[in-house]
Every structure is written in structure tokens, then in C-alpha cells.
Amino acid sequence: MHVDPKLVSLRPITTDTVRSVCALAVAGDQVGLVAPNAVSLAEALFSPKAWYRAVYFRESVVGFVMLYDPSLGAPSAPDAKPVVWRFMIDAASQGQGIGRRALQLVIEHVRSKGLFSVLSLSYVPVPGCAEKFYLALGFKPTGRVEDGEVELELALDQREA
Numbered sequence: 001m002h003v004d005p006k007l008v009s010l011r012p013i014t015t016d017t018v019r020s021v022c023a024l025a026v027a028g029d030q031v032g033l034v035a036p037n038a039v040s041l042a043e044a045l046f047s048p049k050a051w052y053r054a055v056y057f058r059e060s061v062v063g064f065v066m067l068y069d070p071s072l073g074a075p076s077a078p079d080a081k082p083v084v085w086r087f088m089i090d091a092a093s094q095g096q097g098i099g100r101r102a103l104q105l106v107i108e109h110v111r112s113k114g115l116f117s118v119l120s121l122s123y124v125p126v127p128g129c130a131e132k133f134y135l136a137l138g139f140k141p142t143g144r145v146e147d148g149e150v151e152l153e154l155a156l157d158q159r160e161a
Helices: 018-023 037-045 098-112 131-136
Strands: 008-011 050-057 060-068 083-089 118-123 140-146 149-155
Touching: 008 098, 018 037, 018 060, 037 050, 037 060, 037 083, 050 083, 050 098, 060 098, 083 098, 098 118, 098 131, 118 131, 131 149
Parallel strands: 083 118
Antiparallel strands: 008 050, 050 060, 060 083, 118 149, 140 149
16 A cells, blocks of 8 residues: 555654654564664754654654754765665554655755755665665665665755656
8 A cells, every 4th residue: 555645744843743753663673773763863952964854644753754964054074965864664654655755755855955966875784674665766875885884875966766
């Protein structure tokens, strides 16, 4: 079953929604592949370059995304690129197209800034990882592996798949 993409949105996290975001969890075989949302939100408090949103399906919080955005805060190195630091969809909402649409919205957000040529992310290469998901959205391997994570990039001058 795939959801209507118009029903997926990215929204700021508020005092009314922070507990819902923190309560989200990935599937059992995905635990350890992404930090818990409470940890990510705590890290965001100390990073002026963190851009983060709750993923909604209709009016329900179903996921979380956090970017490193070099255009926020103090000036960055000229070659700094945006990175998807965290991306997760709650186990109960996976496999419906919500994650695909949410990541497309992230891509559109970064592309709309008109400042960057690529968007980067990484994944842990283990069974159940998101490699196929990212490749299907047009991300390509860079050949770099850092801390055991495989890096992918998406050229932002192309339309997503």
C-alpha cells in the first residue's frame, strides 16, 4: 500500500509534539542503525547547523529527519555540503511510501536554497539497511566509507527519481 504523497509533510517539532517524536521507534532489526530521536534532538540543541523536522502522515507524527545545513549559523567552509544526519520512519509506518515522500521533501528543501550541488548521507551496510531505498531515490555511492558507514550523494541539479 502506498500513501498519497500530498498527505506527507515535514513540520517543526514543538513542545506539544516532542514526546511523540521521541516515542517513535524503528523496527527491531533496525535498532542501532540510527540514533534514538531523543539523542538526535539533544545533539541538535548544541549544533547551530542542525535543521530538523517531524515527519507527518496526515496529522500523525510518524518520523524524524535531521540535516547538517552549512548555510545555518556561522559561515562554513566554501566546500561544505548538506548531510542527512538522521532519518527514520516509525516501524508501524514503514513500507507505505511515507519515507520516500519525506526524503523527497528534504531534497526539495535543500534544492530550494540554491546553494548546494549535492546532498550527502550515509548508511551502515548490514542486512536490513536502507541502501536500496537511497539508491532508488537517485543517491550514488561516493566510494568513501567513514566510521563503517558508506557515503552516498545525490546531485541536486537533477530531479529525483
